[in-house]
Amino acid sequence: MTPGPARSARARRKALAAMEAETGLVHRKWWIPYLFLAPGLLMVALFSLWPFVNTVVLSLTDAQILRGGTFVGFDNYTRAFADPDFWTAAGNSVLYLVVVVPCLVLLPLALAVLVRAKVPGIGFFRSAFYTPVIASAVVVGLIWQWVLRSDGLVNTVFLRLSIVSEPIPFLTDSAMLLVSAMIVTVWKGLGYYMVFYLAALGNVSPSLHEAAALDGAGPVRRFFSITVPQVKPMMLLVGTLSAISALRVFTEIYILGGESGGPGGGARTLPFLIRQVGLGFSGETGYASALSILLFLLTLVFSLLGRRLSKGDER
Amino acid sequence: MTRSNATRTAVATLVAGTFLSVSACGLGGSGAADVREGRKTGEVLGEITFRTLQLKPKFTAYVQGVIDAFEKKYPGAKVRWEDVPGDGYNEKLVADAQAGALPDVVNLSTDSFQLLGDRGLLADVAGLDPEVAKEYVPGAWEQFKLPGKGQGVYAYPWYVTPEILTYNRELFEKSGLDPAQPPTTVEQFFDYADKIAAASGGRYSAFMADPKGRLPGDWQKMGVPILNGTQDRFVFDTPKAVEWVERMKDLYAKGAMPKESLLKSDDINQLYGGGKLVFGPGSPGFVKDIKQNAPQIYAGTRVAGAVTGKLGHIGIYAQSLGIKKDTKHLDAATEFAKWVTNGPNQVEFSKNATIYPSNAQGLADPRFADRGDGTDAETVARAVGAQQLATAALDANTPVQWTNQVGDAVVREMQKAIQGEQDPKTAVHKAQEAANQLLAKSART
Known part of the structure; x- marks a missing residue:
């Protein structure tokens, strides 16, 4: 029972002593648990909360790399909304998310179902599918550059087979570059999320499949009626995680499309734009911070959406 | 309010206050405020x-x-x-x-x-x-x-x-060009690239397209003014700059440059070392790299003074x-x-x-000063570089006002124009507008 404001301190101490005698537990000060939490909280505060608060403060200033700024209110935000580069980058980020997330939710699930099969040598395929995850982003980028450049593997094959008459500009056209980067992201994420699904599939009771099979359900029907509902919570988690990483995509575009972010910067995503604005000796820390906050809000919206979907599912 | 609630509120306020005050430090770090000059004492201690x-x-x-x-x-x-x-x-x-x-x-x-x-x-x-x-x-x-x-x-x-010019003698000859007559102006450089594109049949290219590596240097060498007299406004929007974009666009379409080089995602050393590029990087250090990594190409590499055009000297x-x-x-x-x-x-x-x-x-x-017998690229590069340095002058430098941000903004417009997404005149005009906006912003702050 919570002590009421009218209750005297003396009566409260008496009640606590009685409770201690009754339960054998010693009542401590309210802040004792916080003392144990303090080291962890301090780290979070120092390396996550403080930089975040600092970014919010900086986003309201015209600070530059080597010069503290002055308070400019919401000018940086107004500037962002009037900046065509911001809209291009935000559009690309959202497009990236819309295309990549469904692929990363569904394809690894299909892959996980396939590699669960008990056939000889399946371990090799599991490892092979996981290899891109441990490969460095730069190596992955270089491999795909060789595959996709105008005189690369794909174009050479297509030209030899007369499928195309001109090389497809995978890397030199903004839209194609974005698609190429999406392919790389999906390819790299397949193995990672496949492991998530393998864990989830391990929890699906085989008896459900056996019962359905006895009732005459085929593999496809069993997949949609048993596997999918059983791993749905994992699908939501994968969806949320891949949405967050899709909004943070930078490396794939940088390696495939160079430091300008595609021709004319047309394939830049929000993190790419933030880096361009904030980096270098003339970097605009204030504006870059405002863009970071906008990216944070965008991520928050999609995270909340994922949460809402998962709650709806629970109900 | 109970005492414990009051304590919690106080702690929360203290934490929040500390955060905000510490965060506000982000505003103050000018780094240069009132730096006092050291004093000489005459003793090296x-x-x-x-x-x-x-x-x-x-x-x-x-x-x-x-x-x-x-x-x-x-x-x-x-x-x-x-x-x-x-x-x-x-x-x-x-x-x-x-x-x-x-x-x-x-x-x-x-x-x-x-x-x-x-x-x-x-x-x-x-x-x-x-x-x-x-x-x-x-x-x-x-x-x-x-x-x-x-x-x-x-x-x-x-x-x-220093900046020098390196080129593949064999490909030069294959393209009908005289290795003893390297280009000396940007316009001539483009003419040569045109001939190389026509002769190569797509097997090799002339030079890298990335505008970031060529600007504002090429414009300066073509006599395009970069800044006004008071150095507070970009004024490169001139017919000569437009001509540069038109030539680049035309050459890119003809295959004089590797397609991906427009985005700087190509490695120039690899392309030149593989015999797929006629003009190599303009740095003496590169000649040494080629000597180590592609000895065959090195043997056919020629070195000349950098293209200096109207300036007549390098930066x-x-x-x-x-x-x-x-x-x-x-x-x-x-x-x-x-x-x-x-x-x-x-x-x-x-x-x-x-x-x-x-x-x-x-x-x-x-x-x-030693050129050896004039056939070893590394020795010639050393002599040519030193000779160029003797007359090098500051005006061929990238001006302070041409910051990374300005460079990026200009390059983006150029890339669009070179690819044919916008016409050269618009590209130069928009590039100058963007550059001046950035310059005005940095002047205000």
Whole structure:
């Protein structure tokens, strides 16, 4: 029972002593648990909360790399909304998310179902599918550059087979570059999320499949009626995680499309734009911070959406 | 409110208050506020810190030798050397400058020098010792003056890498060009590229398309003014600049440049080393790389003076040694910087690396006049580079106002035009508008 404001301190101490005698537990000060939490909280505060608060403060200033700024209110935000580069980058980020997330939710699930099969040598395929995850982003980028450049593997094959008459500009056209980067992201994420699904599939009771099979359900029907509902919570988690990483995509575009972010910067995503604005000796820390906050809000919206979907599912 | 609730509220308020006040520190870190100048005492004493850019482990022996000799000459002085990798060098400088923790003697590139100098973090070395100017090549010495800061010079010039022209003789001949007649103007360079594209049949290209590597240099060489007289507005929107874009667009469409090179995602060394590019990078260091990695291509590599066009000379890009303005040991720091950049030490350095001395006495060393029999690209590159340096001048430099942001904005418009997404005239116009907006913004702040 919570002590009421009218209750005297003396009566409260008496009640606590009685409770201690009754339960054998010693009542401590309210802040004792916080003392144990303090080291962890301090780290979070120092390396996550403080930089975040600092970014919010900086986003309201015209600070530059080597010069503290002055308070400019919401000018940086107004500037962002009037900046065509911001809209291009935000559009690309959202497009990236819309295309990549469904692929990363569904394809690894299909892959996980396939590699669960008990056939000889399946371990090799599991490892092979996981290899891109441990490969460095730069190596992955270089491999795909060789595959996709105008005189690369794909174009050479297509030209030899007369499928195309001109090389497809995978890397030199903004839209194609974005698609190429999406392919790389999906390819790299397949193995990672496949492991998530393998864990989830391990929890699906085989008896459900056996019962359905006895009732005459085929593999496809069993997949949609048993596997999918059983791993749905994992699908939501994968969806949320891949949405967050899709909004943070930078490396794939940088390696495939160079430091300008595609021709004319047309394939830049929000993190790419933030880096361009904030980096270098003339970097605009204030504006870059405002863009970071906008990216944070965008991520928050999609995270909340994922949460809402998962709650709806629970109900 | 109960006492415990009051305590919790107080703690929460304290934490929030601490956050906000600490966060507000982000506003105050100007890094350059009221830096007091160090004072000369006439005695070379004390421990100084010396930071270099990526010289370990390749040049450890050389640098340590220079330090040891200095400490032997001045027993009261001690040098603590720290070497920082290239990646993140500037970021570290920024962080140190913000914290007031710059080293006493620091290796600076052109852009980091300008930034730190502009913010008053570097000592005026000409003011400290006016006689020292004659030790250095004039173009190099002049480079370390700052616009609007009079005759002050804010760093000692160190090693220099001049611009040269390298090309594949065999591909030159295959394209119907005379290897003895390399291009000397940007327009001629484009004419040559046109012939190369016509002859190559897609097997090789002439040069890299990336506008970032060509601007504003190409425009300066074509006589395009970059800034107005008062240096506060970009004025490159001229018919000549439009002509440059038109030529680039035309050549790109004809295959004179590798398609992906427009985005700088191609490796020029790899393309040239693989015999797929006629013009190689314009740096003597590259010639050495090719010698090691592609000996066959090296054998057919020719070296000539850089394309200089209407300017008639190259720009100068020197590494430098800046002195922290508020160093506690000004005498030791300046003497050490002069020691590192003196003639004999720079010549010795050039024997270990493909660099050139900014020191007049060093550059006069016979080693830099020797062309050998005129067939070895590395030897010829050394002589050509040194010859170009003697007449190098500041006006061919990227102006301070052409910041990374300005460069990126211009490059984006150029890329669109070269790919045919917008017409050249619009591209140059939009590029100038964007550049001026950025310039006005930086002037306001």
